[in-house]
Amino acid sequence: MSFSLAEKADTIVALATPQGVGAIAVIRLSGQEAIHICNAIFYGKDLTNQQSHTIHFGTIRDEERIIDEVLVSLFIAPKSFTKENVVEISTHGSSYIVNQVIKLLIRHGARPAKPGEFTQRAFLNGQFDLAQAEAVADLIHSDSETSHQAAIHQMRGGFSGEIAKLRTELIHFASMIELELDFGEEDVEFASRSDLRVLVEKLMRVVEELISSFDLGNVIKNGVPTVIAGKPNAGKSTLLNALLNEEKAIVSEIAGTTRDFIEDEINIGGVIFRFIDTAGLRETTDVIESIGVSRTQEKMKTASLILYLFDLGDTDMEEINRDILKLEALGVPFLKVANKIDKADPVFVKALKAKHPDTIFISAGKKENLDLLKDRILELVNLDQFRTGNTIVTNIRHYDSLIKTRQSLLDVLEGLDNQISNDFMAMDIRRSLHYLGEITGEITTDDLLANIFSKFCIGK
Template structure:
């Protein structure tokens, strides 16, 4: 999805609130002629004579026919989201009224907006850079405190300001290196190689820190895949139901009831966790159950967190130790969860407290100490970096560009070590600038913009 120059001059329209019947609906128009066109069908004040950021009551009419009583909000260029004239019409939420109003403006030459076209216009008109524009979509889809905070920080320029600062410093050295190419015969040095090395090493530290933050950013944005694993009848389904506070999984005394995955999301401390209840881990001759056990083992390898659940009334310390050794070999963070505390003997509890003091004791059936379990889960998902307000990368496109930037910067260092000629050194610096520019939008293609904004909703 790309826009021609002629299309960018159009006045566009879209419903900015969700589809369906509601108390009110907001219809948004943007373009040079937006206020003029709305004024032609609005009966109230003369909108073309009103200041920006004002709201006016009146009616929208198609000839003599009144469609609805409305409130019209004016945002006069450049003081609007798109930096164009923007009008937002608040109507009653009837789908009939919405359709009538939009059809009226389409008859008057207004074009229905494409997905993300309002935000794309804001980017093209210099309201914000590409990383900030992408954060608008993340903010709309944020479903937890953590994802909301990350998107808001990025939208307000937290991520972009770091990238811009890095790029500005590198541009200066690039220009000095390329200036030297014009004076090759004079053997002059405008850019100190020691200063360039110090800058590149400093940039690498920042870029690598941003790259490392992506694991956390991905967790914040998409949720933490958390597998509940253990023997059949350890209480995995009961625990999932207790955490969800609903009967999502089938609970039975018959071992091996869960044959496949049951998955749902839970918000814990402002972070989304995607809990996966799996088939019980055991040797089995049942073909279907065996497939479930195999899939469980695969899920455990790709999880970000494992809840190892065991039944205190049906497990001994030798078996627990054996399972813990297997989990440690997986290399995935895990929580030791001792279930059915009400059925345990005191000897086993004391042994666990001595050998595995980080064990969490619960009763999933009675919902005992679930808050303690949630606190432990949050502790293992290290959000300290995020909570201090540091920039966190949440976008796979940014991660990819940062990775390529790192490779190019390493090539610059390699060139300095090998004392390559200035033209090769300048080439590697330009590559680094190119990949940094991809993030904020200094370097774009129509295909890139089309891919990004096509994922937005129509009214944004």
């Protein structure tokens, strides 16, 4: 999705609230002619003579036919989201009314907005940088406290500020080295190589921290894939139902009831966990069940956390030890969860606590110790870095650009070690600046912008 100069000068219109019937709907216009176009169908005050950030009551009419009573909000350039003239019309939430009003506005000179076009105009008009624009979409889709906080931090320029500092310092050295190229025959040095090394090493540390934060950022944004694994009838489906507080999974005394996996999201402490109730881990001759067991093993390999659940009344110590060794070999964090504590042999429980003191004892059926389980789950996610206000990378595009930036900075350090010529040194620094600029939008292409903003909803 790219825009011609003519399209950028258009006045655009779209429904800013969700489709469907509701109490109200908000129709948004943006562009130089937004106020005049709305004024042509609005009966009330003359909108062209009103102040910015004011709201006006009146009716929308198609000639003499009244379509609806509305409130019209005015935001006069540059004091608006897009830095253009913006009008927001609040109508009753009938889809018929919305369609009639939008058709009228189009007849009077507006055109339908493309996905993300309002936010793209805000970016192109300098309201915020590209990383902040992407945070608008993340904010809209945030469904937990942590994802909301991460999006707010980025939208308010937290991440962009970090990147801007890096670029500013590096630009200074780049300009000095470029200047040296102009005086190549005079053997002058405007940029101290030792100072450049100190700077690049400092930038490397910051870039490494941002890169390493992506695992946490991905968890915050997309949720923690958590597999509930164990033998058939260990109580996996019962535990999933207890955590969800609903009968999501089928619970049966028949072993192997869960043939595939069941997935749902649970908010624990402001973090979304994508819990996956899998088929049981056991040897089986049932063809369908064996497929489910195979898929369980694949899910475990790609999980961020595994809840190893076992039935205290149906599992001996040797089997538990054998399963734990297999889980340790996967390299995925896991919790040992002993189920059906209400039916367990006290002697076996005592022995298990001595052998595996980190085991969590629960009763999924009676919902005992589930809060303790949730606390231990949160501990493994480790949100300390996020809660201390550190910048967290949540966007895969930013992560990719940071990886490329790191390689370019490594090339600069290698060039310093090998005392390469200024022109090659300048190329490596320019590449680093290019990749950092991709994040915030100093460096963009139409294809990049099209890819980013096409994923937005139409009214945003």
